[in-house]
Amino acid sequence: MNIFHSTKVEESLFKNRIRTILNLVRNRIDGSEITILKSTGITMNLRFGKIENIEFHNGSSLTVTVFNNNKTGTASSSDLSMNGIKKIIEGAISISKNTNSDPFSSLPEIELLAFKMEKIDLFYPWIFELDKVKNFLKLAEEAAFNFDKRIINTEGISFNACITTKVFGNTHNMIQAYHTSQYSLSSCVVAKDKFDMQRDYEYSYVRDMKEIQNPIWIGKKSAEKALSRLSPIKIKTIKSSVILNPDVAASIFFHFSEAIKGINVYKNSTFLLNYLGKKIFPHWLNIQEDPNLKKGIASKPFDDEGVKTKFQYIIENGILNTWLLNSYSGRRLGKLSTGNSGGIHNWKICSTLKLNFKELLKMMNSGLLITELLGSGTNLITGDFSYGAVGFWVSNGEIQYPVNEITISGNLKNLFLNIEGISNDDIDKRNSIQCGSVLVSNIQISGS
Known part of the structure; x- marks a missing residue:
C-alpha cells in the first residue's frame, strides 16, 4: 500500500477513535484531551560490511487526560480497541478522583486552540528496500576506512527512517492531525597513531530523504574529524576567549530555554527569575521561534495541548521577551500559554553582525575552539556551569592543535553577556536550535 494513502487511512481511523472517546467522557467530566501517536520505521546498523541488526517498529499509543473539579487524571495504553479505550477512560477518571484539586488545572483557553492550523511541509514518505539501505x-x-590507514575501527554506521502520525482532540471540539517524516544517517569511527586513539562521528538528519547528506561525505567527514583529534596537547589553566562550535552552542542555548520555562519560573528554580523584559544577551542578538518552518526539525502546527503555535521573538535586541509557557504554567504566572507545551520550535539564533567562521577565528586571535562538552554540569538555579571539554587551540586566528583533558566553568549570565560574535556560514539546521559558532570572551579553562 502507498505510504501516503496508508497514513491518511490511519488519520481517519484515529479521528473516529477520538470522537468515540469524547462521546464516552463528555457527560462524566469537565474536560478532556486525547492524543494518538502512530510511528512506523526502520533502523539498520552496519559494522565491517555486515549488518549487525535491523529493527522494524510499528506502534501506536493513546493518551487520555481528564479534568474534573480542578483535578487531573492521565492514562496511556497501546491498546486502541474499544475494550482498551474503555479501560483507559476509567483509569484516567479514577486517577483524577484521587488527586488534589488544583485551580490552575484545566483545558487551554478555547481561543488559543488550533481549529485552523498552518499547513507545514513535514511529510516526505520514502519507499525503501533493505538492499538499497545496506549499500547506502x-x-x-568504505569511505571512512579508505580515507586514511589510521582509521582502524568503527563503532557502526546507522540509518533510521520514521513516519509519524499525530492526532489530537479535546472537548472543545478540536480534532486535528499532522504527519511527519524523518531520516538520519550517522558514522562513528576510531583513528589511531603511534601514541593515541580517538573517535568522532558525523551525521545527517532531515525530513526529506532527498536532502540527506551523501554517505561518502558522511564517512569521510567522520574519519577526518577523528584524525584531527589525534595526539592532543594539554594546556595550562587560563582565562581565555572560546569559540563554541554550532553543536556545543546549541546545547548552551538549550539550557537558556530550560531556564525560561514556566515551570522553573513559578517554582523559583531558575537563575533568570527576575529577568523578563531585561537584557540578557548583547543588543545585536535575537532569538526567533519559527514553528511553521518548512521541513523544520522542530516544526509543529500545534503544541502538546492543541494550542496553535506561532512565530515569536524570544529575545529581541538582547532583551528577554517571554517565558515559555503551557496553559498550566501560564495560569500560575497570570499569563496565557505561548504554545510551548512539549518544548521549543525551531529557534533561530540571529545576529545583526555579519561574520563568517574564519572572521570569528580572527576576532578571537588566540583561544580555544570547543567541539564537544562532556558531562551535564549546569545548575539552573544559580546559572553556574562546569564541563569537561574537547577542542583545538587557536593562535593568530589559525587552528593549531587538538586539546583535551580540560574543564571550562563559569556562570551562564556572564557567558550570555560576553558573547562577542556568531558566525553565519556554519549554521547547524539538524537541531531544534539553529545557530552558527559562537565567540565568548573571558571563560575559565582549567588544564594541567
Missing part, C-alpha cells in the same frame, strides 16, 4: 551504509563505511 556500506558506502559510508
